[in-house]
Amino acid sequence: ASGVLTLIIVLLSIATEARAQVEEELCDIETKSPCSIEEHEECRSQNPSDKIGVCKCIYGYHRAFNGASCLPMEVASNETAGTSSNGTKETSTSTAKSHLEFSLEGPSAVQLPQDSVKIRVKFPNADAPRGNSYSYLWELLQGTGLAFASSYKRPVLELSQLKEGNLLFRVTVSNSTHSGQQRYSLAVEAAKVPNKPPRAIIRPESPVHGVEGTRLTLDAEGSVDDDKIVAYKWTQDKGPSIPLGAMNTPILTLDNMVAGTYVFR
Template identity: 30%
Template structure:
């Protein structure tokens, strides 16, 4: 019906203007049925992002309806080209390929009755040239051995952490020992293990999509273990993969009994493989007054396990040493931390008698000059004694050859005299009228001790015996 009252017409116009103002805030509502209040789309406030941005999350999960929302639809109303929307029919969508510029997104929701509602979101992405990524490397850390592992957690500001490349760099003056786990040197968090005593410096470098980078430094100080210098290394003939927990505990009990301490006083520091056939057990012993001397422990264990009771432990012992080289080297050398042996200063050498016949400790007690002189004197002395001995033996043999021996020959017939007559032109006294004959071996220049008849040896011996009995004291 026509409206004739101007005042009433004015009220209608005001109501229409209010309705149009609600439309201008980018929401529209359709009502189906008198009892359905319709859905409400919620996309959150407008946003401003900084490059680089790899992706943008559009969250419409705050939308609501009295009977439940059955559909979502995200769409890019405006913005630079190259944008891609994933999961556009879900409450949360993902926009990728974001560039610098201004983006407008619209979410439309619908309920079971077909009622719909829409909401818009504006995202501003300024140019990224004015932003530098700022790295954070978590500052300084300190560890006390035997704790030798750590996690350095890095982060970045003024950049999207998911779009930044991380790189951890160890300083060249840091200890080389220590492992980086899981390839984490290109991740925000750096996982470290097997660190050793010393100071480590790690530089975290972050680079954004535009190639701009920032860096920060983390410091890790690894302190020595209290009493760690009194640790003992025991190398056993068994692969580390074959040592069970029960076997390790058995070895610990055996060692405690050998040293005469309680099992709780012996602390195992490490059990690790030395080679494919040997295992190293590192331990220390604490008494009532503190850690026991590693040097004394090594001396006791060497004498017991390597010589007297070589089969005492569950596994055969190959070597017993201190973890740190504690040898004084007689004040004339330095102890090699790897071989645990003394490297002597120039003109000094090891006392071999003490090393191999004494306590077996490496040392630098002998001066090289004295060793050379002593060796020369010993060689001369040995040669002199040998020459003297040879000369004495030759002199005794010469005297034995010149000694004159006589043999009494009696009642010899003519044939025997002819046979015993010397072949040389030596004049002898006549033996025809003598009842006995004495002949000298020296005169005959013979090497034989006694002259016998070659034809009748038995009769000659009888004649010699009869002549000796008849002559009586002829030799007196």
């Protein structure tokens, strides 16, 4: 029984370590791509013979979490080193980060052919970001393949090449002391198709032969429209005057017909 328990613990540890490595961005040792000098990143190999490395922050910068931007290390870091009574160094961590208040500015729905949109992070105080660097990370939770973004690490998410469907994002904003998350949903609706006129279909088809003094029924329920038929209107263009029933229904009934030629539309 203890052997089985040990095996499970080992598997969990390996899986956890694998997930941590997947979250780091891989790079080409020779070209340094996709690491960005402007974002204070460098491509660092894990072994001397490796051709593939990992994007790491340069000296003096650090990430708040995997995928976040590299920020300058502050004098007052989250960890303070001290010395215990036996002379060994020990580390004590500070309290959890305070909640960061912000909102998201952008439409909840757009309709094609509009194929681009911008979503902005907005702070309650317009001066909040000044003098205190923030990192931004937008994560797509739903809607893979429905939009394209040039960067997911900026305060403004610019989406283009939109396709019909629903998208859901989660944005994390943080610095050394504060952190917050918000979700944003966007519905991309299909383009409107130009409305076409309905096509009237009358049964029985013209010409219709009747017998004097009998009843004749004209049926237009088979008429079609690309959206929805909202009204009917019958008009007598030619023929003897006879009592007519309701002229605004799909079925027109003619009673006590007299001899002659009738034209209805």
